[in-house]
Amino acid sequence: xxxVALSEAExxxxxxxxxxxxxxxxxxxxDYRCVEVETDVVSNTSGSARVKLGHTDILVGVKAEMGTxxxxxxxxxxxxxxxxxxxxxxxEFEGRGGxxxxxxxxxxxxxxxNNKSSVDLKTLCISPREHCWVLYVDVxxxxxxxxxxxxxxxxxxxxxxxxSIPRVRVLEDEEGSKDIELSDxxxxxxRLSVENVPCIVTLCKIGxxxxxDATLQEEACSLASLLVSVTSKGVxxxxxxxxxxxxxxxxxxxxxxxxxxxxx
Amino acid sequence: xxxxHRRIRGPEESQPPQLYAAEEEEExxxxxxxxxxxxxxxxxxxLSQAKGSAYLEAGGxxxxxxxxxxxxxxxxxxxxxxxxxxxxxxxxxxxxxxxDFRRAPFAGRRRRAPPGGGEERELALALxxxxxxxxxLGRYPRxxxxxxxxxxxxxxxxxxxxxxxxxxxxxDAGVEMYDLVVGCGLSLAPEPASTWLLDPTRxxxxxxxxxxxxxxxxxxxxxAGLLGSGEGGLIESWAEAVxxxxxxxxxxxxxxxxxxxxxxxxxxAAAQP
Numbered sequence: 001x002x003x004v005a006l007s008e009a010e011x012x013x014x015x016x017x018x019x020x021x022x023x024x025x026x027x028x029x030x031d032y033r034c035v036e037v038e039t040d041v042v043s044n045t046s047g048s049a050r051v052k053l054g055h056t057d058i059l060v061g062v063k064a065e066m067g068t069x070x071x072x073x074x075x076x077x078x079x080x081x082x083x084x085x086x087x088x089x090x091x092e093f094e095g096r097g098g099x100x101x102x103x104x105x106x107x108x109x110x111x112x113x114n115n116k117s118s119v120d121l122k123t124l125c126i127s128p129r130e131h132c133w134v135l136y137v138d139v140x141x142x143x144x145x146x147x148x149x150x151x152x153x154x155x156x157x158x159x160x161x162x163x164s165i166p167r168v169r170v171l172e173d174e175e176g177s178k179d180i181e182l183s184d185x186x187x188x189x190x191r192l193s194v195e196n197v198p199c200i201v202t203l204c205k206i207g208x209x210x211x212x213d214a215t216l217q218e219e220a221c222s223l224a225s226l227l228v229s230v231t232s233k234g235v236x237x238x239x240x241x242x243x244x245x246x247x248x249x250x251x252x253x254x255x256x257x258x259x260x261x262x263x264x
Numbered sequence: 265x266x267x268x269h270r271r272i273r274g275p276e277e278s279q280p281p282q283l284y285a286a287e288e289e290e291e292x293x294x295x296x297x298x299x300x301x302x303x304x305x306x307x308x309x310x311l312s313q314a315k316g317s318a319y320l321e322a323g324g325x326x327x328x329x330x331x332x333x334x335x336x337x338x339x340x341x342x343x344x345x346x347x348x349x350x351x352x353x354x355x356x357x358x359x360x361x362x363x364d365f366r367r368a369p370f371a372g373r374r375r376r377a378p379p380g381g382g383e384e385r386e387l388a389l390a391l392x393x394x395x396x397x398x399x400x401l402g403r404y405p406r407x408x409x410x411x412x413x414x415x416x417x418x419x420x421x422x423x424x425x426x427x428x429x430x431x432x433x434x435x436d437a438g439v440e441m442y443d444l445v446v447g448c449g450l451s452l453a454p455e456p457a458s459t460w461l462l463d464p465t466r467x468x469x470x471x472x473x474x475x476x477x478x479x480x481x482x483x484x485x486x487x488a489g490l491l492g493s494g495e496g497g498l499i500e501s502w503a504e505a506v507x508x509x510x511x512x513x514x515x516x517x518x519x520x521x522x523x524x525x526x527x528x529x530x531x532x533a534a535a536q537p
Contacts, residue, residue: 071279107386111493115474224397226490228499236502238493239476246397246486249510253503260499 004216014221018206024217030262032213037154039162046135047163051155054215055145058152060137060159064166066180067134069125077124077132081109082139083152089144098141105139105152108200112153112229112238117196119160127170131180135163146215149227153200160197164189198229198237201259205247210255212262226252228259236260280374298461301512304519306428308436308527316437318523320429323465324419329429331437334359334407359404363391364412365426371418387423394427394447394479394489400440409439420465421449423477427489428520435524443481444520445488448512450476450505452494460505462512476502478509482517 006014014024021029033054042048047062070078083105085098092098113119124133137159139152167188171179204214204222211218214225223245229238239256241247247255302323311317314330321327337360365388369375391413399409411434413426427447435444451464451472460476461468469475474494481488487510492502 103382103385104389107382107389110382111386114493115495117495230499234498235495236497236499237495239490239502240492241393241487241490243393244396246481246484246488247490249480249485249487249506252487252490252506256499256503 004220006217006220010217011221014218015207018209018211018218021209023211025215027213029209029211030258035151035154037158039158046165047159047161049155049158049162051151051158053145053147053151053154053213055143056147056151057141057143057145058148058155059140059142060152060155061140062159062163063136063138064133064163065136066126066131066168069129069132073121074129075125076121077134078121079113079119079135079137081106081113081137083109083141084139085141085144089141093141093144101148102141105148108149108227108238108240109137109139109152109156111240112198112200115237117235118198118231118237119192119194119196123190123192124165126168126180127178130178131170133165135160135165144216146217146219147202147213149200149202150213153198153229157194157197157199160192161194163192165192166190196231196233196235198231198235200227200229200238201262202227202242203255203259205245205251205255210251210258212258226255226259228256230259234260282373295457296461298459299508299511301463301515302465304516306432306520306523308432308523309531314433314437316433316435316439318429318432318436320425320432322419322421322425322463324417325422325425326416326419327413327422327425327429328416329411329413329426329433331409331411331430331433331439333409333437334404334439335410337406337408357402357405359399359401359406360408361392361396361399361401362408362410363388363395363430364410365391365415366412367415367418367422371415387426390423390477390489390491391427391430394445395430395434397486397488398431398441398443398445398481399434400442403440409434409437418466420451420467420469421447421463421477423447423491424449424463424479427477427479428516432520432524436527443483443486444517445479445481446513446516446520447477447479447489448509448516450478450492450509450512452476452497452501452505458497458501460501460508462508476505476509478506478513480510480513482514 036052038050041050042061045061046064049060051058083102085093085102087094167183169181203210204225206222224243224247227240305321308318316331318329365384411430424447431445450460452474454473476492479489
């Protein structure tokens with residue numbers, strides 16, 4: 001992750017503050033920063049969203065294109081994720097530097113959406129085994145201010161909510177050749193239901209307590225964090241430990257209960 | 265073929281015949297005790313060219329892991345990550361652990377061409393995140409340790425087996441560690457049973473609604489790694505799964521201890537004459 005140079009004294013200050021439920025910017029351990037979500041920011045896409053969480057700035061664009069369904073799932077469309085860590089976010093991401101982080105985030109997104117309930121993929125099917133909609137979700141990291149996973153998951157959810165896929169009809173000729181016809185009305189489109197799209201909650205372990213929505217400085221003081229993706233109904237779709245340190249089993253259970261309350 | 269020294273690739277679009285096979289009765293996994301662990305065969309110190317190596321077999325899953333190093337770290341000083349707690353060597357001097365996870369093309373039911381793409385990178389990252397808490401990287405300044413895991417056959421809980429084999433290989437290489445890392449896989453049987461099964465077979469994993477891999481350092485009782493996904497239901501169900509996994513890891517520990525002792529004895533006997 002992007003890192004920031006912290007002196008020992010600053011670290012001690014942050015850690016001791018967290019033990020007392022007081023963070024550097026005055027929040028409690030369980031408070032999020034102010035989130036700004038804006039949709040429909042990019043006109044060329046089928047759906048887009050921009051999320052600002054403190055200093056973290058994420059831009060997501062969704063483009064719907066037609067493709068062939070995967071062999072194992074002929075009746076469903078699918079999603080493809082791509083995460084680009086732009087060099088504007090931190091100098092470390094210049095050139096190929098941001099690729100590792102980008103693939104890590106993309107893999108986590110694939111994992112979260114890798115189940116039947118998050119997005120109804122059957123609505124993306126046009127004709128089984130031949131045509132389906134493929135949603136290319138492209139995430140752009142404009143500024144990195146800590147807590148990337150949470151912000152990205154909110155942005156992806158908002159962008160999917162904003163996505164409108166044009167309605168197509170498949171016409172069959174007498175010879176059997178198929179023709180795809182786009183409807184004339186530009187507002188005739190399919191909208192996705194994002195009720196069950198999960199959001200990620202990351203809890204960073206600092207000292208003996210855990211904090212939610214950590215800034216870059218707080219992430220530097222934490223050795224391990226637990227990342228859980230939960231839907232609003234409380235269904236967990238992914239769980240992962242991130243970081244170089246280890247976690248005590250008791251603290252994991254505590255953090256998990258905490259994350260469920262957080263999502264609700 | 266004269267001049268073609270690269271691997272001969274098949275036609276661009278090739279699919280296995282199973283896709284076109286008639287719909288036969290799908291074998292459903294048989295009911296079993298959810299807390300049973302498959303018998304494990306572990307052997308350390310089998311590759312002569314690697315500093316440390318281990319082979320682990322659990323049911324149908326076969327993993328081979330090799331460790332090489334410590335070697336001088338490449339890439340120079342990269343801005344340094346966040347420094348540790350202060351008592352260890354500062355970040356720029358800490359050693360690095362590079363993990364590589366590979367699947368043999370014949371490991372699964374379908375042939376997967378060697379650059380496996382995203383999945384292998386993800387599992388390699390998971391390996392690294394789970395092994396780092398256990399290895400005393402501060403004792404290897406400016407050096408890197410390379411761990412490469414090769415999955416020969418996927419019979420269920422492949423990542424867990426790779427984690428365990430990697431930890432054994434590191435211990436066999438004489439790398440300073442705080443504790444061994446033991447991995448355990450779990451999967452959630454689909455409706456209506458909805459129980460978490462410990463150490464699933466490949467069939468159970470395919471039919472599962474969710475899967476989880478837990479890595480534990482048994483003596484220190486610290487969770488080194490956790491990776492899970494799927495429709496697992498509510499968080500209490502995942503908490504129960506983690507507990508079950510931790511228990512499974514504890515039960516596996518004595519087998520690994522014995523295999524390390526045997527490897528040390530073998531090495532001692534070979535060194536004598």
